[in-house]
Amino acid sequence: MTLAPAPAEQLQLLLRDLLPTQYQQLTEESPHHRADWAAHMTPNPAPYSLIGMQLAAMHNGNLLSAELYPLLAQAERATTNWLKKHFHFPQLNFTQSGTYSNLEALWQARELHSGDNPFVYGSRASHYSLKKACHILGLQWVEIDTDGQDRIDLSQLRRACEQQPPMLIVANFGTSSIGAIDPWQDIADIAHQYQSWLHVDACWGGAVLLAEHYPPISADSLSFDPHKGLFVPRPCSALLSRHQFNAEKVDYLQSPPAMRLTGSYGGEMFLPLWLNLTLLGEDWFFEKIHSRLQQAQQLTEQLRQFTGWPTWHAGTGIVVFSPEKDLSRLVSDGVLSTTRLNGKLYYRAVFASYATRADAIIKALHPYF
Numbered sequence: 210m211t212l213a214p215a216p217a218e219q220l221q222l223l224l225r226d227l228l229p230t231q232y233q234q235l236t237e238e239s240p241h242h243r244a245d246w247a248a249h250m251t252p253n254p255a256p257y258s259l260i261g262m263q264l265a266a267m268h269n270g271n272l273l274s275a276e277l278y279p280l281l282a283q284a285e286r287a288t289t290n291w292l293k294k295h296f297h298f299p300q301l302n303f304t305q306s307g308t309y310s311n312l313e314a315l316w317q318a319r320e321l322h323s324g325d326n327p328f329v330y331g332s333r334a335s336h337y338s339l340k341k342a343c344h345i346l347g348l349q350w351v352e353i354d355t356d357g358q359d360r361i362d363l364s365q366l367r368r369a370c371e372q373q374p375p376m377l378i379v380a381n382f383g384t385s386s387i388g389a390i391d392p393w394q395d396i397a398d399i400a401h402q403y404q405s406w407l408h409v410d411a412c413w414g415g416a417v418l419l420a421e422h423y424p425p426i427s428a429d430s431l432s433f434d435p436h437k438g439l440f441v442p443r444p445c446s447a448l449l450s451r452h453q454f455n456a457e458k459v460d461y462l463q464s465p466p467a468m469r470l471t472g473s474y475g476g477e478m479f480l481p482l483w484l485n486l487t488l489l490g491e492d493w494f495f496e497k498i499h500s501r502l503q504q505a506q507q508l509t510e511q512l513r514q515f516t517g518w519p520t521w522h523a524g525t526g527i528v529v530f531s532p533e534k535d536l537s538r539l540v541s542d543g544v545l546s547t548t549r550l551n552g553k554l555y556y557r558a559v560f561a562s563y564a565t566r567a568d569a570i571i572k573a574l575h576p577y578f
């Protein structure tokens with residue numbers, strides 16, 4: 210049986226109606242279906258996400274005993290194979306969030322690669338989870354300056370490497386603040402020169418790599434959050450790696466999974482993605498990613514056309530602009546958020562949701578033109 214999108218929406222309404230009225234408000238609090246929602250990276254979930262979550266809860270199996278749940282294990286394999294194929298990495302495991310994926314990557318690097326070199330280099334626009342991971346692992350986070358567009362300053366990185374080669378270098382593919390892409394090919398060359406592990410933080414920008422069919426990135430590991438860029442609910446993050454860590458056969462009591470943070474887990478991290486992929490097909494995802502990137506580009510062009518506000522889009526779906534006006538009402542309405550770039554305040558519109566539209570953001574901004 211194939212499910213049409215309509216029943217997926219009906220299920221949402223049905224579930225809401227099953228709730229006692231005092232809890233229904235909770236379901237209405239969520240703004241992610243709005244055309245003018247662009248405050249943060251939380252997307253509007255793809256049509257079958259809710260059923261995927263229900264399936265995970267109904268099944269509730271534990272894949273540390275995968276032999277007991279062959280169908281669930283098969284769904285996990287299908288989802289990991291799809292991501293591995295498109296990112297061109299041989300290894301993948303799901304984690305609960307980008308924070309865990311980054312921590313796990315640094316942990317693997319420390320175990321396999323560090324000797325006793327504790328140094329990890331990354332730009333100051335890197336996500337705070339990397340610094341946190343270093344703290345937990347006893348590694349030393351060294352922050353490299355950024356250029357005017359929040360990308361790592363390559364000459365500073367080179368200088369730091371000459372003085373002290375690092376164990377690992379982080380390249381950002383889509384910073385959290387403005388979605389900036391570090392010059393990762395140059396960083397890959399530097400990492401190669403100093404035999405450092407290269408970790409790509411693509412938690413936010415990874416969907417671009419996927420939809421634009423990028424050639425393989427020569428990195429040791431890469432983290433990506435489908436719960437940000439692929440329209441599925443949390444928790445769903447992925448750590449991709451070129452290194453083999455997990456024992457082939459994991460047994461909960463005898464051979465616990467090596468180099469993996471997650472203990473017991475079931476379908477909650479992948480069934481929503483798997484179900485949407487199975488029922489809608491990969492082209493649905495590629496089309497929706499392209500469309501949200503186009504909407505971001507359209508907003509950028511319209512702001513440039515209608516206003517004199519400095520505006521730009523680094524290519525991963527976050528539009529930043531500086532109107533020299535107080536837009537705090539739009540921030541409290543969930544339309545925009547703010548960030549700082551080289552000390553200056555910028556407003557940002559994040560195109561994570563496939564419901565978010567440039568014309569709706571323009572309409573909200575129009576009174577300030």
Ligand SMILES: *Cc1c(COP(=O)(O)O)cnc(C)c1O
Pocket residue numbers: 305306307308309311336338383384385410411412413434446
């Ligand atoms: C969001 C984000 C993370 C952390 O992800 P969570 O899923 O929120 O833990 C890491 N890196 C970047 C660039 C991010 O945008």
